[in-house]
Amino acid sequence: MSRPRIRNNMMRLAYEHQTNTKFNRQAIRRHYDVDKWYNCNLQSFPEESRALFCQCNMDEATEQFLDLSYEKSDWIITQALHSLVKTFLGILMSATSINGLLQRGSMFVFSTKQFNSLLQIKEDFKADHLLDLGAGDGRVTEMMAGHFKKVSATEVSYMMQRRLRQRGYTVLGIEEWAGPKYDVISCLNLLDRCEKPASIMHDIHRSLVPGGVTIVALVLPFKPFVETGSNQNDPEEILHIQGKTWEEQVMSATKDFFLPAGFTVQTFTKLPYLCEGDTENPFYVLQDVVFVLKRTEDAGLTIPSVDPDSECIESDFVVDVVS
Numbered sequence: 068m069s070r071p072r073i074r075n076n077m078m079r080l081a082y083e084h085q086t087n088t089k090f091n092r093q094a095i096r097r098h099y100d101v102d103k104w105y106n107c108n109l110q111s112f113p114e115e116s117r118a119l120f121c122q123c124n125m126d127e128a129t130e131q132f133l134d135l136s137y138e139k140s141d142w143i144i145t146q147a148l149h150s151l152v153k154t155f156l157g158i159l160m161s162a163t164s165i166n167g168l169l170q171r172g173s174m175f176v177f178s179t180k181q182f183n184s185l186l187q188i189k190e191d192f193k194a195d196h197l198l199d200l201g202a203g204d205g206r207v208t209e210m211m212a213g214h215f216k217k218v219s220a221t222e223v224s225y226m227m228q229r230r231l232r233q234r235g236y237t238v239l240g241i242e243e244w245a246g247p248k249y250d251v252i253s254c255l256n257l258l259d260r261c262e263k264p265a266s267i268m269h270d271i272h273r274s275l276v277p278g279g280v281t282i283v284a285l286v287l288p289f290k291p292f293v294e295t296g297s298n299q300n301d302p303e304e305i306l307h308i309q310g311k312t313w314e315e316q317v318m319s320a321t322k323d324f325f326l327p328a329g330f331t332v333q334t335f336t337k338l339p340y341l342c343e344g345d346t347e348n349p350f351y352v353l354q355d356v357v358f359v360l361k362r363t364e365d366a367g368l369t370i371p372s373v374d375p376d377s378e379c380i381e382s383d384f385v386v387d388v389v390s
Contacts, residue, residue, distance in 0.1 A: 099352070101125055104339035111314040116321075121185055121336045128178030128210075129341075136343045136350040173206040175341040176255050176284055176355065182211055185282065185334055185359050186251070194250040198239075198274070200267065201257035204230040211253060212236070219244065245270040255284040256340060256355065259291040262303045268328045278365055280333065283325075284357045286340055287316045313337070317356050330360040 105124055109117045183190065195216050199208045202220035204227055212218045219237040221244055222228050228238050252271050258264035271281050289308040292299040306324055310316040321332055340353040 107337045121334045123181050123336050126178050132175040173343050176207050179210045196249050197251050198249045199253045205234040245274050250279045252281040265304045272329050280361050282359050284355045286353045287313050329363050331363050333359040333361050
């Protein structure tokens, strides 16, 4: 059957959207190898690292995020307006700020259930203070916030800062958050988008309370850049994460960065880094490694958040500065 000739741009966009099987929610597993989002080649890791891997799978919260992404992709007029605004403002504003202005492009790293499994905590666990670095619009922060009495966040984009305050989170300046007062510090998909990733890990190290942990997500393959307005520049500090495969880069990040920075891996997992899409794709996906790290000097401490009945197993990444 031949495609109809539709001269009206909006009508043609709507037709192509509705006939594109990528936008069929039930067809997701035919277009994406979902198992690869979560599974890795464990045999390529040494035995002690295999024991730290926490297997995750697509759960209800992930499916709900994808459902909402598919629903929003059907908002043809809204998506067209967003595209128009992005074209005009892209010269003046970063993509992050434009998304904050339009309330679009929310991210998904993990669900609350997956967060609990990674940190080995129960549903009723409560701690004092969470800090989410580079929190975006707070959608991911929300997955963690219920476990903490106080939630603070940092974000460079002014528009995203507004979204965080609307959610009730305390927004701290990027120069004022460091200090030994946080039970958990999350640093999700930030180290490949900031000027000084090694300095951030140094500040995290000195800002955790005894027994505290940091949860770090990295997009692999590792391709760092810094968003400055509409430009993408090289970071000032370069992390030498080596390897061609996901598994090789995970081991390099551990050995060549985190260990020298004074951190020990408690658990790690493989997760999809999802983003709400547009008229071309209902969502976008990158591949994350998510680490739970504790300071090396805390390795022998009993962390209050650990659930001894959890299935996740507890175990006893060189930086150049670009002149």
